Amino acid sequence: MIGLRRLFIIVLCWTRRMCVQSEDSFLRCTRRHRLKIVNVIHPISAIVLLGVIGFTLVYEVMYVGPEILGSSGCLYWLGCLFAGFVIFNILGNWWLSFKTDTTVNSLPAEQQTPAEGEAHLWHYCIACDRLVPPRSWHCRLCQGCMLKRDHHCTISGSCIGHKNQRYFICFLFHLTLGCGSALVFNGIYAWKTGSIMTADPIMLFFKMSDYSKDVDLDWKYTISIIFKLNMFLFVIALFMFCVQILMVHRNSTCYKILDRSYDLGWRRNFEGVLGKQLFWTLLSPTIISPLTNDGTKWFVKQHV
Template identity: 35%
Template sequence: MKQNIYFGYICWKISSRIEIKNPFHDLTVCLFVECVDIIANWDTQRFRDIAHRFSASFLYSTTAFFVLTQMLYVVPQVYDTSGVMYKLGCLTTVFITYNILANMSACKRTDTSVWSLPWDQLCPSPEDESLWRYCDSCERLMPPRSWHCKVCKCCILKRSHHCIFTANCVGHNNQRYFFWFTFYMTLGLLLSLGNTIIFMLKNFDYFYMITWLWPVAIYLDEFASGPSPPNWLGLTIMFNAYILLPPLVMFMFQMVSIWRNTVIFDLNNDSYNLGLRENFRSIVGQKGLWTFLSPRLKSPLPHDGTQCPEKK
């Protein structure tokens, strides 16, 4: 009975908040946002303590597991340890791991709230005052495209969403780090999955790999004639394939938001679309693609987040 009441409440919240243009996308995104929103409202402090710590611990332990598995077991058996490919694989693994952790840390440490602005920019100029909106929670005018976060308890500049891995909101100042964080997470898991598949194809019957990637195909075991992989390796490749989906989905959402210069829960709005190059530059800064090297690379943003130029 309680589950039906909660589901009905979520559906009512969704229907009252959005005008559905793309039913599959809007319902999927808003259902996730509303679920997190409702859980956070029950006990905000407990939600932050439990969800953030669990998510960060899960990410650290998962990253360490795949790095050690690839470096110590899979890659040495796929490539010759004295060859160039093995050394290149090790360097790539270190580079990707560094960018995953460094971009996550930079996203967490970067303040993207309205209060990060200088005091003289917290009030709108007379000509821009009509563009600012009043926040009932903060009880003051806020810049355009800023929304209030109930978990952070403040308004966020160009708020995209609240990330449970970084324990803060993704917005104007730290979207660059979150973008590269999701990119390197997706790239690292793809390379890990590819190396593991190559290793299994070289040493075991490929029917076993199919059954681990798609458990419904377990009935194909009778067609396998070669040696079977150890169970822990099969679980690893299955875990790798399934855990690849969340960062891949988030990275795709980031690509769409860059394409339209919008935020995740309002992807249909392209009022601020200035073209792909300018949209990308407004997120990563003046250095553009060079920011993929490291989050420590300074790349000033084109504006402070209070002025959002619209497309002509």
């Protein structure tokens, strides 16, 4: 048991060291290549996301759906409706996480300076040359201080913070739901067409199957590759969603993921991010859900 505990501590220390090193490299990189990241990587990420969604929609609606649900029945149209709902939520939340301004400048003028007796809680940002609220941090890419900054997101091309984290979480939820549903359908389709293992490198390496007489080999190969890529995307989306939920549950942020100083209980923590409507926000990005905090005052656990 002591050996196992020692191993666990070593892995934890190593992970933390890796995180610190990669954060240092990221900061160095953003300092040197800010314009390239903003003008090239952000648009490419957006194009890749739109491309993947478009391709998946066409593939599911034209090939997978008709094969599994029938081509014109009620089930098929219900499937299309579900796909439309998920895509609307993915794109809507993605767009609003990009468009919502979460900088300190987005606050009303009177809230941009500390209230009487609260100046000691604020800290000075050298880049902005001003005092900023607790939990706000400067982003070199966005060139501004973000309220309760979580991280800079390349996919949405913006910082995720106090005002837009709701949209980012809903985006990840629907991305996971979309990838998960597509995975089930693609898995059934690959199984039914006998192509699930067609592109498997182990099978090909050991020549475990004779594909020489298969006239549909190219199509089966495509189905198999799409299924495996789908599996990969699902794991990434699920992982990112779970990390976000873990952080909101603790009221922490990406850079201080284990910090529970602001933990006010799960309900208040989630209300602080999703707003008063809580999980109803998962139904649509257009649902109005006011936040319970203006982003400048944060209660520390022992003061509650």
